[in-house]
Amino acid sequence: MKFKCIKNDLQELVQHANNFTTTKNINTVLQNLFIEAEGNTITIKSTNLQTAFTGKFETEIIESGTTTVPAKKLLEILKELPDGNIIDAEFTGSKLVIKSGKSIFTLSTISPEYFPTVSEIVPEYFIRLKSDVFKSMLEKVNFCISNDHSKVEYTGGHIKVFGNKIELSAADFQKIAIAESKFDEEFSDEFTINVPKKTVNELIKLLDYSEYVEIETDKKQALFKINNITIYTKLIEKYIQSLSKLFDIQPKITVSIHKESFLNSVKRVSTLTSDITHAAVFSFNTDKLDIYSLETEYGQGYESIEGITYEGEPIEIILNTKHVIEVMNHINTEYFTMKMIGRKNPVLFYPDEDWYKYLLTPISIERRI
Numbered sequence: 001m002k003f004k005c006i007k008n009d010l011q012e013l014v015q016h017a018n019n020f021t022t023t024k025n026i027n028t029v030l031q032n033l034f035i036e037a038e039g040n041t042i043t044i045k046s047t048n049l050q051t052a053f054t055g056k057f058e059t060e061i062i063e064s065g066t067t068t069v070p071a072k073k074l075l076e077i078l079k080e081l082p083d084g085n086i087i088d089a090e091f092t093g094s095k096l097v098i099k100s101g102k103s104i105f106t107l108s109t110i111s112p113e114y115f116p117t118v119s120e121i122v123p124e125y126f127i128r129l130k131s132d133v134f135k136s137m138l139e140k141v142n143f144c145i146s147n148d149h150s151k152v153e154y155t156g157g158h159i160k161v162f163g164n165k166i167e168l169s170a171a172d173f174q175k176i177a178i179a180e181s182k183f184d185e186e187f188s189d190e191f192t193i194n195v196p197k198k199t200v201n202e203l204i205k206l207l208d209y210s211e212y213v214e215i216e217t218d219k220k221q222a223l224f225k226i227n228n229i230t231i232y233t234k235l236i237e238k239y240i241q242s243l244s245k246l247f248d249i250q251p252k253i254t255v256s257i258h259k260e261s262f263l264n265s266v267k268r269v270s271t272l273t274s275d276i277t278h279a280a281v282f283s284f285n286t287d288k289l290d291i292y293s294l295e296t297e298y299g300q301g302y303e304s305i306e307g308i309t310y311e312g313e314p315i316e317i318i319l320n321t322k323h324v325i326e327v328m329n330h331i332n333t334e335y336f337t338m339k340m341i342g343r344k345n346p347v348l349f350y351p352d353e354d355w356y357k358y359l360l361t362p363i364s365i366e367r368r369i
Contacts, residue, residue: 001035001036001064001065001066001067001088001089002062002065002088002089002090002091003042003060003062003063004059004062004086004087004088004089004361005042005057005059005060005086005089006084006085007078007081007082007084007086008083008099008286009057009059009272010042010057010087011079013044013056013057013229014033014044014074014075014078015054015075016053016105016202016205016206017033017044017046017053017055017207018033018046018071018072019202020046020047020048020052020053020202021033021046021071021072022048022049025048025049025181026165027114027116028103028110029068029110031070031071031310031347032068032069032071032109032110032115033045033046033069033071034046034066034067034068034112034115034349035066035067035068035096036066036112037065037066038061038064039061039064040059041056041059041061042058042059042061042153044056044058044120044200045115046071047116047118047191049116050196050233050234051199051202051231051232051233051234052231052232053229053230053231053232054229054230054232055228055229055230056228056291057228063090066112067091067096067109067111067112068109068114069108070107070108073107074098074107075140077107081101081103082101082356083102086098087099088100094109095107095108095109096109096368099129114312118232119221121125121216121217121218121221121232122191122218123216123218124167124218125161125184125189125217125218125219126214126215126216126227127161127187127215128212128213128214128215129181129205129212129213129215130211130212130213131209131210131211131213131226132208133181133209134207135207136179137168137180138157138168138200138204138207139202139330140168140330140356141168141169141170141177141180141356142170142197142200142204143249143326144171144175144176144177144358145157145170145172145197147172147197148314152238153194153236153239153240154171154173154240154271155173155196155197155236156170156194156195156196156197156200156235156236157169157170157195157197157200158170158192158194158239158243159195160190160191161187161189161191161274162187162190163186163187164182164183164185164186164187165180165181165182165183166180166181166183167179167180167244168180169240169244169273173361174320174360174361174362175323175326175327175359175360176243176246176322176358177356177357177358177359178243178247178325178356178357178358179355179356180356181354181355189221190248191217192239193219193222193235194235194237194238194239195233195236195337196234196235196236199224199231199233203224203231206210206226206231209226209227209229210226210227210229215224215319217235217237219237220235220237221233221234222235246346247357247359249348251312251340251341251348252312252313252341253284253310253311253312253315253339253340253341254310254312254337254338255308255309255311255312255337255340256309256310256335256336256337257289257305257309257335257336257337257338259328259331259333259335260334261333262289262328263325263329264301265291266280266291266303266324266325266328267325268303269291269292269302269303270293270299270301270321271301272296272298272300272324273293273296273301274293274294277363277365278318278320278321278322278323279293279318279319279321279365280292280301280318280319280321281293281294281316281318282316282318282319283314283315284308284312284315285310285314286310286314287306287307287308287310288304288306288307290303290304290305290307291304292327293321294318294365312340315340315342316343317362317364318343318359318362318363318364318365319327319347319362326361327349327360329357330356331349331351332351332353333351333352335351335352336349336351337350344362344364345363346359346360346361347359348358
């Protein structure tokens with residue numbers, strides 16, 4: 001194998017491919033990248049057996065061939081070379097020799113016959129949507145995906161397609177996020193898949209590479225095709241049921257608040273909340289909102305926001321300020337609406353945009369008098 005390419009073209013794919021390798025498996029080939037030179041195309045693959053990356057770019061191929069090389073070391077080499085440099089790469093039978101300018105590097109290889117192949121997908125379902133729309137939806141829900149693997153269904157982002165709609169949702173045990181969009185056409189086959197958090201994180205990084213993303217799935221595995229890049233992932237085969245129904249309430253209290261004023265107040269009060277609960281009291285009245293932390297060993301913080309638009313009886317509710325700040329950081333509108341039933345019921349957050357929404361559960365704490 002022998003090829004010539006521009007350093008930036010190779011580094012871009014190697015950088016993304018490196019995120020799909022693993023050092024946690026005794027099979028060292030999983031730390032390597034599979035490199036194939038054929039025709040006028042370089043193909044780079046990587047996998048950790050749960051997810052896999054395939055990327056391609058065109059360049060000058062002098063001699064066809066395949067090999068595998070350590071992903072991390074190849075990436076470190078490429079990062080140190082100047083942008084725009086020409087790279088000459090040649091596989092000598094046991095080593096990959098990389099030359100650029102006055103630099104020469106020799107990388108150890110493992111035979112490509114040991115590199116695992118991912119399972120074939122016979123797609124039962126297919127959708128195509130704009131990458132920027134899909135990325136925005138993923139970003140709105142990603143922070144609500146749980147890291148607690150005791151309930152595996154909470155460790156992924158749900159993608160649900162029904163009619164002419166796509167719904168993304170995620171939940172841990174204290175917060176829920178839902179984002180929705182519409183297709184130009186209606187799909188006759190409804191389906192739901194649960195995509196692991198690591199895959200969601202990588203998709204967010206890659207979706208800028210193409211105007212559209214294509215998704216193929218058999219509900220056990222999925223392919224995400226983004227221009228010259230294909231992401232394979234195994235899916236979580238358990239689901240959280242009926243998250244959207246939790247938003248179907250008849251609120252007794254509705255309040256509209258200026259987002260930045262609210263966010264800044266919560267941030268200031270949060271400096272004196274408990275390191276464990278991050279709890280603060282949100283006391284709503286007809287024309288103002290008082291926010292104060294529960295007494296801690298450090299003291300207590302207090303803020304008051306006037307000029308809110310409020311409907312309903314006065315209410316005090318205790319929320320985790322860390323979670324409130326997370327929700328606020330994902331709301332893009334100047335104002336948002338909170339809807340509540342009572343102090344022990346979930347609080348709903350609606351931006352002045354109708355395509356995403358959030359839910360937070362209150363904290364049950366007996367307050368000190």
